[in-house]
Amino acid sequence: MSDGQATLAQRLRLAREQAGLSQGQVAKLMSIHRPTVTEIEAGRRRVQLDEIAAFAKLYRVSVPWLMGEDGEGEDMREAKVRLAARELAKLKSSDLDRVMNLLASLRSDSDAPKGKKG
Amino acid sequence: MSDREDLGRRAVTAALRLRGSAGRPLHAPICPIDLALDLGIEVRFEALPSLEGLYSPDGPLVVLGALRPRGRRAFTCAHELGHHVFGHGLSVDELHEEPVPRDGNELLADRFAAALLMPKLAVLNAFSARDWDVGSCSAEQAFMIAGFLGVGYATLVGYLQGTLHMLEEGHASALRRVAPKTIRGRLLGWAPEAGLVVVDERWVWRPVDVGVGDVLLAPLGTIAEGNALERMDGRLLRARAPGAGQLRIGSWTVEVRSMRADFTGLAEYRHLEASDDDV
Numbered sequence: 001m002s003d004g005q006a007t008l009a010q011r012l013r014l015a016r017e018q019a020g021l022s023q024g025q026v027a028k029l030m031s032i033h034r035p036t037v038t039e040i041e042a043g044r045r046r047v048q049l050d051e052i053a054a055f056a057k058l059y060r061v062s063v064p065w066l067m068g069e070d071g072e073g074e075d076m077r078e079a080k081v082r083l084a085a086r087e088l089a090k091l092k093s094s095d096l097d098r099v100m101n102l103l104a105s106l107r108s109d110s111d112a113p114k115g116k117k118g
Numbered sequence: 119m120s121d122r123e124d125l126g127r128r129a130v131t132a133a134l135r136l137r138g139s140a141g142r143p144l145h146a147p148i149c150p151i152d153l154a155l156d157l158g159i160e161v162r163f164e165a166l167p168s169l170e171g172l173y174s175p176d177g178p179l180v181v182l183g184a185l186r187p188r189g190r191r192a193f194t195c196a197h198e199l200g201h202h203v204f205g206h207g208l209s210v211d212e213l214h215e216e217p218v219p220r221d222g223n224e225l226l227a228d229r230f231a232a233a234l235l236m237p238k239l240a241v242l243n244a245f246s247a248r249d250w251d252v253g254s255c256s257a258e259q260a261f262m263i264a265g266f267l268g269v270g271y272a273t274l275v276g277y278l279q280g281t282l283h284m285l286e287e288g289h290a291s292a293l294r295r296v297a298p299k300t301i302r303g304r305l306l307g308w309a310p311e312a313g314l315v316v317v318d319e320r321w322v323w324r325p326v327d328v329g330v331g332d333v334l335l336a337p338l339g340t341i342a343e344g345n346a347l348e349r350m351d352g353r354l355l356r357a358r359a360p361g362a363g364q365l366r367i368g369s370w371t372v373e374v375r376s377m378r379a380d381f382t383g384l385a386e387y388r389h390l391e392a393s394d395d396d397v
Contacts (some may be wrong), residue, residue, distance in 0.1 A: 020383015024393025034395040060160055060384060071199070091210060095166035099181065099210075102162065103174060 007068040008052070009043035015059035015066065016041070016072065061105045104105060120317050122225075128283075129229030130170040132203050145243040145325035147267045150196040150235065154180055154362030159202060161195065161385035167360065169213040170194055173201040179322045184382050188313065188329060189270035192307065193231050214388060234279050235269050239375060241282065247320045250282045258305060262316040306354070312379075317372065322367070325373040326365070328357040334374070340365050345391065346376040361391040 016026055016037075023041070025036040039045040047055075083105045091099060134144060140156060145197065153162050158271065160177050163184040172181040173196035175382035180198040182191045202208045206223050244263045245252045255263075264274040271296065290381045302310035312331040320339055328334060334347070334355040342348075344363020347355050355365075357376040365372050377388040 009256045018162075018383065020381055021390070022393055024395030025387070025390055027395060029395055036391070048145050091166070091212065092168040095168045098164060098166055099169075099172065102164070102181070103176065103179075 005043050006070060008047060008066060009041055011061075011066045011068070011105075012047075012055055013041040015055070015061045018105065019059045019062075021059075026058065028108065030054060065105045074104070125226055126229050129200070129226055132200075133230050133233035134204055136199070136234065137171045139235070143323075144239040147240055148235065149268060149324055149327065150192055150199060151182075151388075152346070154199055154202075155386055157199075159199075160375060163191075163382050164203065165380065165382050165386065168212055169272060170213045172211065173198040173206065173209045175202075175205075175207060178202055182385075184380065186213075188269065188327065189268065189273065190265065192268045193235065193270070194285040196231035196234045197227045199234065200227030201232065232273075232281065236267055236274065236277050236282075238282055240267065241278070241284070247378070248284050248318070252278065253286065254289070255285075255293075257293050258303050258316075259297065260293055260312070261301045261305075262318070265315045266321060268324070306333070316339075318368060319370045319374050320372075325362075325375045328374065329379040330357050330359060330376055331379060332357045332376075334365075336365055337367060337387050340367050342374075347374060359392065360389060361366075362389055392393075 016023070021029075023037040024034050027037050030037075035047065040051075052063055052066055056066055090116055122380050133335055135142060136142075137148070137155075138154055142153065146357060154397060158178075159180055159181065160260065161180045164181050165184040166181075167185060168189075169181065169183045169188065173179070173336055178204075180195060182194055184191075186194070197211065198209070201223065204223070204226060208224070211228075212226075236238060241252065241263075244266055246261075246316075248259075250259050250263075260275055260278075261271050264271045267274065275285065275290055275293045275392075279285040279287060282375070285293070299309050302314045305314065307311060310333050312333060314333050314335065315328055316335045317326055317337075317340075326334070333350070334357070335356060336342075337351055338353055340353070340355075342355050342365055344355055344361060345357050346361035346363040347357045347365075350356050357374075360381070363374045364378070365374055375389045375394075381388050
């Protein structure tokens with residue numbers, strides 16, 4: 001399995017868990033078999049771009065983030081973190097990590113492939 | 119007009135305007151989570167011990183503390199909607215065990231939330247539809263109306279007295295001295311650890327939202343449909359699993375939606391039934 005494939009598999013599993021869905025629920029929502037979801041998340045099955053877009057839509061995350069990118073440039077992210085520091089400082093550090101991961105995975109309109117917005 | 123009065127007026131105006139533009143009549147109770155989703159806002163539940171709620175204009179996104187009681191989460195969601203409506207930036211509301219003084223944007227969002235969930239017309243309608251008088255209501259009646267409006271008992275009593283001026287201070291104090299657990303005990307004859315929702319045939323406009331394990335006290339003869347509910351005894355039902363169901367008697371029907379108390383994830387999936395495929 002390539003590094004890219006492993007990252008994709010790992011992020012698909014993380015995104016599903018962040019969405020609060022089980023593999024069985026995902027299979028039902030996407031009209032596929034549950035073992036297919038298991039195979040994809042284990043990195044044992046190749047995933048087509050249109051399938052990645054469908055997962056991103058279901059999980060409300062960006063396609064680039066699923067494929068291993070940070071979702072937005074580091075400079076932009078750091079600037080946002082600085083701006084938000086006073087607000088985010090109210091959280092415990094373990095909670096802050098969770099919130100930052102969520103914000104990084106967010107889908108935005110610019111992330112959606114053309115013609116596949118949703 | 120004082121700054122506080124001006125702030126209150128701005129909050130009420132914005133809340134009522136949002137209800138109007140979103141097709142939510144002023145006399146009806148609402149689910150603020152459904153409203154946020156209808157507005158295109160992503161809503162997530164996260165089990166973060168220090169978090170009450172969070173609003174991020176990026177997305178936009180609302181995160182609700184999954185460890186908080188249902189009424190509290192609804193109020194927090196309405197509060198975060200206030201930040202959205204007023205164009206505030208990233209806002210984190212940390213958990214406080216005791217009430218803390220609020221000012222500026224936080225006070226504005228609080229006032230907005232209360233006005234959104236408990237417009238005067240909705241409160242009056244809820245009581246009058248049951249032939250109950252707000253000013254002399256019993257603790258059990260206030261408890262039932264709080265559940266109907268989707269807010270906590272103490273929140274409703276405080277708002278009726280402090281903002282809507284429908285309760286005398288003495289009567290409000292008497293109501294505050296009765297704990298919700300005591301009310302649950304009076305209504306059932308025993309006090310369930312889980313939540314209790316009292317449903318009657320005047321429950322219209324919005325679904326009945328419960329957590330798995332919660333008990334529903336419904337009118338005698340109510341028929342329950344769906345896998346989410348099981349009958350305990352006579353008028354008592356229990357939410358046994360996540361999902362949707364219905365209660366009905368004659369021509370009255372209301373949807374019941376059940377979610378796991380510890381659900382974390384996207385709000386739109388909170389009532390999804392478990393899959394038979396999952397082991």
